[in-house]
Amino acid sequence: MADSLIELHDLKKEFDGTPVLRGISLDIKSREFVTLLGPSGCGKTTTLRIIGGFEQPDSGDVLFEGRRLNDVPPYRREINTVFQRYALFPHLNVAENIAFGLHIKKMNPAEIKLKTREMLSLVGLSGFEARDVTSLSGGQQQRVAIARALVCEPRVLLLDEPLGALDLKLRKDMQIELKRIQQRTGITFIYVTHDQEEALTMSDRIVVMNHGVIQQVGSPTDIYNEPENAFVADFIGESNIIDGVMLEDRKVEFCDREFECVDSGFGHNTPVDVVIRPEDLRLVYAGDGLLQGVVESIVFKGVHYEMMVRTEHFTFTVHSTMAEPVGKTVGLTVIPFDIHIMHRSAEAQA
Ligand SMILES: Nc1ncnc2c1ncn2[C@@H]1O[C@H](COP(=O)(O)OP(=O)(O)O)[C@@H](O)[C@H]1O
Ligand SMILES: [Mg+2]
Structure with missing residues (x-):
């Protein structure tokens, strides 16, 4: 060049x-x-x-x-x-x-x-x-x-x-x-x-x-x-990276349930990394969430609280301006746009 x-x-x-x-x-x-x-x-x-x-x-x-x-x-x-x-x-x-x-x-x-x-x-x-x-x-x-x-x-x-x-x-x-x-x-x-x-x-x-x-x-x-793989996403922004399966275009499964997402072109039943940023998870009443979990810890980070929320299959890092006490059962939601699907790459892991 x-x-x-x-x-x-x-x-x-x-x-x-x-x-x-x-x-x-x-x-x-x-x-x-x-x-x-x-x-x-x-x-x-x-x-x-x-x-x-x-x-x-x-x-x-x-x-x-x-x-x-x-x-x-x-x-x-x-x-x-x-x-x-x-x-x-x-x-x-x-x-x-x-x-x-x-x-x-x-x-x-x-x-x-x-x-x-x-x-x-x-x-x-x-x-x-x-x-x-x-x-x-x-x-x-x-x-x-x-x-x-x-x-x-x-x-x-x-x-x-x-x-x-x-x-x-x-x-x-x-x-x-x-x-x-x-x-x-x-x-x-x-x-x-x-x-x-x-x-x-x-x-x-x-x-x-x-x-x-x-x-x-x-x-x-x-x-x-636009991180290109889970390594970059994790290294740049402390993301939640969950094992998932892309069932078909715009439909992904993780934590034992199906979610609507906006990605396509991964084929059918393809193992993928699902990346969700802590600030994109919303805390709601236990019954209203797509997922349910228990608050395991909470730390004040200056502008937001960081909570670890343990669900049956995965412990999520959640950032919120709202504090929930340790031990409380909460619901988690995420909009399809904030569910990022990434190819698994051997080199990107480790
Ligand atoms: N002169 C050297 N002899 C042997 N191993 C080295 C030498 N320089 C670097 N390494 C090894 O190469 C790897 C990459 O090192 P380096 O380039 O310093 O990484 P970074 O700067 O990203 O921390 C490390 O595992 C380091 O131990
Ligand atoms: Mg160095």
């Missing part, structure tokens, strides 16, 4: 005989904020390290503007990396840390000063030039690390769980900050996280991975609203 900045073609990688990447293919466009999202061990860091040139794939190619990059060493790639453990130089002050790469490039001192100032302003640390990096907070240190990576004007910035060490409040602030920096600089960001909320907040596109396989690529709304 003409407008792809980076292309990954069928990357495969094993460690000690165990496949870690099983054919990763992806196009990343210039100025895009792309996030690799998936559980720990799914191969995100390995993919990032291959893009950065720190790791070689067993097979497959990495292209940069259509040119094969495999044999180009990391320092010759127009790519820079911010790691989770951003090692700043403790004996250098803030400005010296940021300017380090420019000194290596032998840029003239006036220009270095100017660029360092620009970077400090970009990351919201103007006036911190002479500060000792060890006196900075975690969030401030992370900003210095980002400024240091950006000052050399890479075309692409790789970020591997860069906010993982920060507390929740700071992480939220930095998410917004990073997105702003990405938009202002126009640098392509390839971001790695296992935190779905972080991915949904920041990304133009999300690549959901599991067991070294891409499960789905799409915008945050695509991924949230």
